[in-house]
Amino acid sequence: MLETTSRIRPLAARPRGSGAPGRRWSARIRPAIGYMILCLIALLFLSPLIYMFATSFKPPAEIFSVPPKLFGSEFRWQNYQEALNYMPFLRFMGNGLLVSAAGTALTLVVSAFSGYAFSRQRWRGRNLVFMVFLATLMIPQEVLIVPMFVMMQKVGWVNTFQALIVPWAFTAFGAFLLRQFFLGVPQELDDAARVDGAGTLRTFLLVMLPLARPTMAVLAVFSFISYWNSFLWPLVVINDVNNLGTIPLGLQMFFGQQGNQWHLVMAASVISMAPTLLLLILLQKHLVKGIVTSGFGGR
Amino acid sequence: MTLLKPTKAPLAEVEATISRGRAKRKAKAEPDAQLGRRTMWGPAFALPHGLGLAIFTLLPIVVSLVISLFRWPLLGTPSFLGLGNYERLFSDPIFGQVVANTVLFVVLYVPLNLVVSLGLAAWLTPRIKGRHIFRVIFFIPSITPVVANVVVWRMLYQPGGFIDGTLQSATGISAPNFLGDEHWAMMAIVVMSVWQGFGYNMLVFSAALDAVPENLTEAAAIDGANAWTIFWRIKLKLISPSIFFGTMMTLITSFQVFAQPFILTKGGPGSSTSTIVLYIYNQGFQFHQLGLASAAAWILFVIILGVTAVQFLGQKKWVHYDA
Numbered sequence: 001m002l003e004t005t006s007r008i009r010p011l012a013a014r015p016r017g018s019g020a021p022g023r024r025w026s027a028r029i030r031p032a033i034g035y036m037i038l039c040l041i042a043l044l045f046l047s048p049l050i051y052m053f054a055t056s057f058k059p060p061a062e063i064f065s066v067p068p069k070l071f072g073s074e075f076r077w078q079n080y081q082e083a084l085n086y087m088p089f090l091r092f093m094g095n096g097l098l099v100s101a102a103g104t105a106l107t108l109v110v111s112a113f114s115g116y117a118f119s120r121q122r123w124r125g126r127n128l129v130f131m132v133f134l135a136t137l138m139i140p141q142e143v144l145i146v147p148m149f150v151m152m153q154k155v156g157w158v159n160t161f162q163a164l165i166v167p168w169a170f171t172a173f174g175a176f177l178l179r180q181f182f183l184g185v186p187q188e189l190d191d192a193a194r195v196d197g198a199g200t201l202r203t204f205l206l207v208m209l210p211l212a213r214p215t216m217a218v219l220a221v222f223s224f225i226s227y228w229n230s231f232l233w234p235l236v237v238i239n240d241v242n243n244l245g246t247i248p249l250g251l252q253m254f255f256g257q258q259g260n261q262w263h264l265v266m267a268a269s270v271i272s273m274a275p276t277l278l279l280l281i282l283l284q285k286h287l288v289k290g291i292v293t294s295g296f297g298g299r
Numbered sequence: 300m301t302l303l304k305p306t307k308a309p310l311a312e313v314e315a316t317i318s319r320g321r322a323k324r325k326a327k328a329e330p331d332a333q334l335g336r337r338t339m340w341g342p343a344f345a346l347p348h349g350l351g352l353a354i355f356t357l358l359p360i361v362v363s364l365v366i367s368l369f370r371w372p373l374l375g376t377p378s379f380l381g382l383g384n385y386e387r388l389f390s391d392p393i394f395g396q397v398v399a400n401t402v403l404f405v406v407l408y409v410p411l412n413l414v415v416s417l418g419l420a421a422w423l424t425p426r427i428k429g430r431h432i433f434r435v436i437f438f439i440p441s442i443t444p445v446v447a448n449v450v451v452w453r454m455l456y457q458p459g460g461f462i463d464g465t466l467q468s469a470t471g472i473s474a475p476n477f478l479g480d481e482h483w484a485m486m487a488i489v490v491m492s493v494w495q496g497f498g499y500n501m502l503v504f505s506a507a508l509d510a511v512p513e514n515l516t517e518a519a520a521i522d523g524a525n526a527w528t529i530f531w532r533i534k535l536k537l538i539s540p541s542i543f544f545g546t547m548m549t550l551i552t553s554f555q556v557f558a559q560p561f562i563l564t565k566g567g568p569g570s571s572t573s574t575i576v577l578y579i580y581n582q583g584f585q586f587h588q589l590g591l592a593s594a595a596a597w598i599l600f601v602i603i604l605g606v607t608a609v610q611f612l613g614q615k616k617w618v619h620y621d622a
Contacts, residue, residue: 031426038422042436045494049439051461052451064459067468114348123341129349136356140555140603142576143596146589147362148355150371170351200340229444231558232576236584248446252562255450262454269447276442284435291499292506 049273056080056266063262076263083267086258088242092250093271099164099246100227106169107223108216115178115212116204120190130179133172141168141232149236159244163237168230174219180293181215182208218290221283225276247272367594373587384594394595396570397578398602400485404574405553407489408496412549415493416500417542420508421530423501434505438498445495449562452491453478456563478564481571488559488572495559496552500545507541508534536619543618547610554603575599 050070055063056079058072084090117123118130148167149158157163185208193203209216231248238244241253251272255265280287367384369377388394419437423430440448455461456477463474477487511534519529535542557576560566566573566581573581575595583592 034422035427038427038433041419042433046436046439048448048451048455048494051455052447055454064464066459066464068461068464110348110351113344117341117344121341121344126341129345132357133349133352136352138551138604138607139356139360140551140600142555142557142579143363143600144356144359145579146583146593146596147359147366149583150362150366150589151359166351167355170348170355172348172352175345175348204344225442229442231444231446232580236580248444251444251446251450255446255562265450266454269450272447273443276444277439280435280439280442284431288431288434288438288502288506291502 052266052269055262056270058263060261060263079263079267080271083254083264083271086264087250087254087268088245089250089254089268089271091243092245092247093275095161095244096228096246096275099161100224102161103165103169103227104220104223106165107171107174108220110170111174111178111219112209112212112216113204114175116182116208118175119179119182120185120208121200130175133175136172137176145233145236148233152237158237159240161244164227164230164234164244164246168227168233169223174223177219177290178212178215181212185211214286215290217283218286221279221287222290225279228276363593363596366590367597369590371588371590371593373584373589377590380590384591385598387591388594388598393570393573394578397573397575398598400570400572401554401556401574403485404489404492404556405550407485408492408553408556409546409549411489411493412497412500412553413542413546416497416545417504419497420501420504421534423505425509434502437501440495441498445558446562448495449491449559452487452494453563456487479568481568484564484568484572488556488563491563492553492556492559496549500549503541503545504538507538511537539618540620543610543614547607550606550610551603554599554606575602 054070057075057077058079059074059076062069062072114133118126118133144167152158152163152167189207189211190203193207198206228246229248230246231252234246234249235252238246238249241249245253251268254268258264366377368379368381370380370383371377419433423433427433453460457463458473458476458479462477466472466474475483477483515533515537516529519533524532555576556574557580560572560574560577561580564572566577576599579592579595579599582588582595
C-alpha cells in the first residue's frame with residue numbers, strides 16, 4: 001500500500017513494451033536524469049549563497065575578475081576580522097539576540113494564555129474576540145509603521161530596545177497556533193487534573209503547557225527568526241545604529257558605507273546568516289511541520 | 300427467546316439513547332457550571348494578548364487614519380488638512396507610477412512564485428531520494444535576513460559582477476546593466492524576490508500533495524490516466540484549498556515589497572522600481588511628511604483588502620473543499 005506511488009509508473013508503461021530491454025533501461029535512466037536536473041536546479045538556486053561565501057574569503061583585488069572565479073588566490077580569513085573591526089558586528093549580534101529573545105519570550109507568554117482561553121475556556125464573547133484577533137492578521141505592518149512611530153515619540157520610546165521588542169510581540173498568529181493545539185487535547189486531562197484538586201491556573205501551567213512544548217517551540221523559532229530579520233521597523237525607530245542596531249540594520253549601514261569593499265560586505269552577510277541558518281538546519285523537521293500545519297510562517 | 304429478542308433490542312436501544320442523552324446533557328451542564336464558577340479565567344487569560352493587540356494594532360490603525368487627515372511633520376505641530384493628502388496623492392504622477400510599479404511587481408511575481416513553488420512541490424514527491432534536503436535548501440533564503448540576500452544579488456547583477464562576468468567570458472557579450480536599466484530593473488527585483496520567497500509555498504503545497512489519498516491516484520492510474528492527467532485533473536483539484544491560501548498570502552505580502560527595491564535600486568532608475576512601501580518610507584522618514592505617508596499606507600491597505608475580497612469571492616469557482 002505504501003509503495004503504490006512507485007507502482008504507478010511501471011503499470012502505465014508496461015502495456016507499450018513490456019520486457020523490452022530498451023524500455024526497461026529508459027525506465028531506469030529517466031528518473032536518474034530527472035534527479036540530476038533537480039540537483040542542478042538546487043545548485044543553481046544555492047549559487048548566490050555559495051558565491052557570497054566564496055567572495056567573503058577573497059582578496060579585495062580579485063573580486064570582480066573576468067571570468068569570475070569561485071576561489072581567489074588565497075583564503076583570506078582576515079576579511080572576517082576586518083569586517084568585525086570595521087563595524088561593531090558583535091554588538092549587533094548581541095542586540096539582535098537580546099531583542100529576539102525578549103520578544104520571543106513575551107510572544108510565548110501572551111500567546112499561550114490567549115490560545116488556552118480561546119480553546120479550553122468557555123466565556124461570553126469568546127468567538128467574537130477570536131474573530132477580531134484573526135482579523136488583525138490582515139493588517140499589513142507597513143500601515144502601522146507611521147502611527148506606531150508617532151506613539152513611540154509620545155511615550156519617549158524612539159531609539160530604545162523596548163520599541164523594537166514590545167509592539168510586535170502581540171501577533172495573533174501565536175494565539176491561533178496554540179489554540180489549534182489545545183483544541184486537540186482531550187477533555188479528560190482537564191477533568192483528571194480537577195479531580196486531583198488543581199485549579200484552572202495550575203491545570204494550565206502544570207498539565208497543559210508542558211504538553212504544548214512542541215508547538216511552543218515552533219512558535220518560538222518563528223518569532224525569533226522574524227525578530228532577528230526584521231528590517232523596516234528598526235530602520236524607522238532606531239537612529240543610533242552603532243549602539244542599538246540589530247543585524248539587518250547594521251548590515252544595511254555597513255553596506256551603505258562600504259559599497260565598494262565587497263569582501264567585507266560579504267563576510268558580514270555570512271555572519272548575519274549564520275544564526276538563522278543554524279536554526280533551520282537543527283530544527284528543520286519541526287519548522288517544516290509548523291509551516292505546514294499552520295499554513296503560514298512568521299512573515 | 301426468539302420472540303423476546305426484538306422487544307428487548309429496541310428497549311436496550313431506548314435505554315442507551317436515554318443514557319446517552321443524559322450523558323450529553325451532563326457534559327453540556329458541566330461546562331455551564333464551569334461557566335458560572337470560572338467565567339473570569341477565560342477573559343483574564345486572553346486579556347494581556349488582547350490588550351497588546353488593541354494598543355499596538357487596533358489603535359494604530361485608527362491613529363493612522365487620523366494622521367492621514369493632517370499635515371503632520373516629524374517634529375512640530377500638525378495642522379488639519381481634511382482629505383488634502385489623499386487629493387495630493389491622487390493627482391501626483393509619481394504616486395501613480397509607484398502604484399503601477401507595485402502592481403507590475405505583483406503581476407509578475409505572484410504567478411512566477413506559484414508556478415515555481417507548485418512545480419518543485421510536484422517534483423519532490425516521496426519517491427525522490429533526499430527530498431527533505433531539497434526542501435530545506437529551497438527554504439533557506441526565506442529565513443535568512445533579506446538584507447543579506449539582497450546584498451548578494453546586488454553583486455550578481457552589478458556590471459562586472461557574477462552574471463555579467465560569466466556572460467562576458469563565455470560569449471564576449473556583456474550583460475545588460477540590470478539594476479541601472481529601466482527595462483530590466485523591475486525584472487531583476489522580481490527574479491530575486493522569487494528566489495527568496497517561493498520556499499514557503501513550496502512547503503505548504505508539498506505537504507498538501509503528500510496528503511492526497513493514494514487510492515484515488517492509483518484508481519486513476521489503473522483507468523489508464525498518465526501522471527500528467529493525474530496531476531492536473533486530480534491532485535491539483537484536491538490541493539486547491541492550499542493553493543488558494545498560498546495565493547492569498549503571496550498576494551498580500553507581495554504588495555508590501557520594500558527591502559528589495561530599497562537596497563537593490565533605491566527605487567531607481569528614475570522611479571521605475573519605487574514601490575508603495577518605499578514611497579511610504581521615503582515620504583514619512585526621509586521627507587518627514589507623516590500625514591502623506593499615512594494616507595499612502597491607507598491606500599495600500601484598501602488595495603490589499605480589495606484584492607483579498609475579490610479572491611474570496613472568486614474562490615467558489617475553483618476551490619474544492621470536499622476532499
